[in-house]
Amino acid sequence: MNVLRVADLTVRYAPDVHAVRDVSFTVGAGEVLGIVGESGSGKTALALALIGLLPESARVAGSVRLRGEELLGRSDAELSRIRGDDLSMIFQDPLSALTPVRTVGDQIAETVLVHSGATRSAARARAVDLLGLVGVPAARVARAYPHELSGGMRQRVMIAMAIANEPAVLIADEPTTALDVTVQAQVLDVLRAAKEATGAAIVLISHDMGVVAGFADRVMVMHAGRAVEQGPVEQIYRRPVTPYAAALLRSVPRIGEPSVRGAVVERSGRPVVLEVEGLVRHHPLYKGPLLRRRIGTVRAVDGISFDIREGETLALVGESGCGKTTTLMEILRLSRPQSGRIAVLGHDTAALGTSRRKALRRDVQVVFQDPYSSLDPRMRVAAILAEPLTTHGVPSSQIGGRVDELMELVGLAPEHAQRFPHGLSGGEAQRVGIARALALEPRLLLLDEPVAALDMSVQADVLALLEKLRERLGMAYLFVAHDLAVVHRIADRVAVMYMGRIMEIGSVADVYAAPAHPYTRALLDAVPIPDPTLERRRTRVLLRGEPPDPASSPTGCRFRGRCPRYATLAAVDGRLCEEHDPASRPLRSGDNADQTVACHHPLVEAKARL
Structure with a gap:
């Protein structure tokens, strides 16, 4: 009826x-x-x-x-x-x-x-x-x-x-x-x-x-x-x-389909563009309007380490609040972190002077999630693209030609140059954001959810554009995302974050084919498949509840309260999760040491014992 x-x-x-x-x-x-x-x-x-x-x-x-x-x-x-x-x-x-x-x-x-x-x-x-x-x-x-x-x-x-x-x-x-x-x-x-x-x-x-x-x-x-x-x-x-x-x-990205990446090049031998060691960013919590007292600490980023090589894309994935964007912003500051070390193109950011920091900003640029809030609504597209060139002392006689090059590079028509941001579609506005980031020919591009707000067809176009630019210009990408199908399409390596820590890191091929951490497995299981038959027949383990309050991190493994594997462990094995925070370690000694996991009982080892 x-x-x-x-x-x-x-x-x-x-x-x-x-x-x-x-x-x-x-x-x-x-x-x-x-x-x-x-x-x-x-x-x-x-x-x-x-x-x-x-x-x-x-x-x-x-x-x-x-x-x-x-x-x-x-x-x-x-x-x-x-x-x-x-x-x-x-x-x-x-x-x-x-x-x-x-x-x-x-x-x-x-x-x-x-x-x-x-x-x-x-x-x-x-x-x-x-x-x-x-x-x-x-x-x-x-x-x-x-x-x-x-x-x-x-x-x-x-x-x-x-x-x-x-x-x-x-x-x-x-x-x-x-x-x-x-x-x-x-x-x-x-x-x-x-x-x-x-x-x-x-x-x-x-x-x-x-x-x-x-x-x-x-x-x-x-x-x-x-x-x-x-x-x-x-x-x-x-x-x-x-x-x-x-x-x-x-246009829908699918896990398992061919990616838009070119041929995978061995990491060894390629120069390191970004190196992060033990990065920490904690935010104190205070209470009281006048006599303020400290009542806790939010561990936004809690000791993470990774590196990115030339021409490589590393994706940071995880749920909202896990520390992805905080990590990106800490790198973008190009200054001394609270704790740990950040090195960009071999330069320790803690030791940078004012002039060297400004010079290094030419090599590190960012594309934000919402192009409309990151583009000045009072400026035309041509002025937006010319602004970084003027700021860094490019001669005025060269700026017009460079703006035209950037427009052509990201696939924008010449008439877009005289439009204001509100006169652009979402995809066009994001292309302007990418063009602005490329204006100074950076070697490292930080991308914070660059396609999250775009339609599927526009998303596919922007991902293809980013890959084409990476191959043509030889840049490295740090790609922040929550969509694992998008990550599979564009990234070489993936780091899975949870409550300020990296739970698992490795090549996209290895991590997606055999996830070692239960959290990684749950994230992959939660991605919907755009196929009615497969989506309804598959069995998956879904996470229950939400991440704990970051101001009151639990003892031991911070994921155990939602971990489906922890619930099946014997008492003696579970006690290890309750009392000790797992350190990140290579999954297999001497064999694929690039894939590391922070788990006392990784899934790959469990499968090997069956």
Whole structure:
């Protein structure tokens, strides 16, 4: 039975912007419809039209029927009685969707009170039950404010609120976009449990083809406001009819596919571009507005070591808060670290004078995650690219020609030079950020999640561009990422971080083929496969819970509280994990010594004993 029927839906913004054009579909009870497409394809405008949250300037036509009743044309008061009851929505950013001045328990209880007429005590009890259903410590979280929760916790709260009154239709707008792969897998499990508990039809909007492959029953592909293709998920993924759907699927990075890297060159014999030894960055915690006292320490980076050779890409991966970006920023400062040693092109940063530090900055450049916040909105692209050249004393007669070279190098047309950042697409803005970083011909490029905010097709183009530039210019990359499929596509080596420590490091081929640390295995298992059959059949071990508070690091192994292997160990073996923090050691003595692991009971050794 179809609970939601949409016919010829059109959304238009003044003066003449068509966000959605004649879209039609149906969703049955207990069915999941995945809506995919790139940014600007009309996915979110469609979702807001279904629930009646478009701005007043929008013009909507067509038909939206929920259980046979027409929703379009109803007043806001009428729709308010439906929203949160028969029709609910999970928003992309839970922090902005939740009220910051009320506890999450009160906000969920309010949803129950408004629509069910329950007593206040019954509504609060229902809120605690719902929080337990979505897998969080219900009593504690119910008393918390949104800012006190992690991103994954907040998204679970949004799901609990959305299913509070057992809706007929649940709209999920990019519910896992900003989450780590481990938390993403947990949230998808919660959504499955919510669907089973309520029997709701789900409209899942996403740009992640892997997420949709493992969750949706049917798929609708949107492009330029139109539904260009619809069908069962297996049919769309295996035999797409339209060129756009086929191109979208080809652009998705997959673990196991050929990478965009060139031929792998032996590390030995190549000069070291960056060397990090025992790097430490701790942040003290204080309490009190006037008489401040120190109450703890956040160990953001806690004694890590690695090196990068010429022409090599090392990826730093791990969950949010593990210390990836802090490591990158410590290197970028080119100054004395709190503890440890950083050497760039053979120069110890602790011994650099002012003039030498400025000269060395020519050789170390950075590309940030969000190009719009890192580009000056008041400057045109040509001025943005000329600024580092002017700062480092390049003659003005050479700057214009160099700007033209940079534009051509990153694939931008000459007319882009006179545009402001807001006039660029996300991919174009990131290309400007890359061009600016290349202006001074650096030898080391630090990249902080450079493709995380981009659509899949644009992401594929930028990754191919980065690899082409590395081969052409001979640069080394330190690539910070949370997407292990992207890392497999571009990196030579990978370092897996957890709570400020490197748990495992080695070549991408070795680490991905035989991960030695349970955390690495869990990260790889959490990566969705953009193949419906493989994604639903595979067995995997998912991490439960979230990393401990970095201000109160546990004794012994800091991963043991979430480690699936620790739970299976005998008491004597488990005591080693409880009492001693494992040091990083080569996985195999004299054989592949490049791969090291910080684990008392690595998985590779366990397999060898079987």
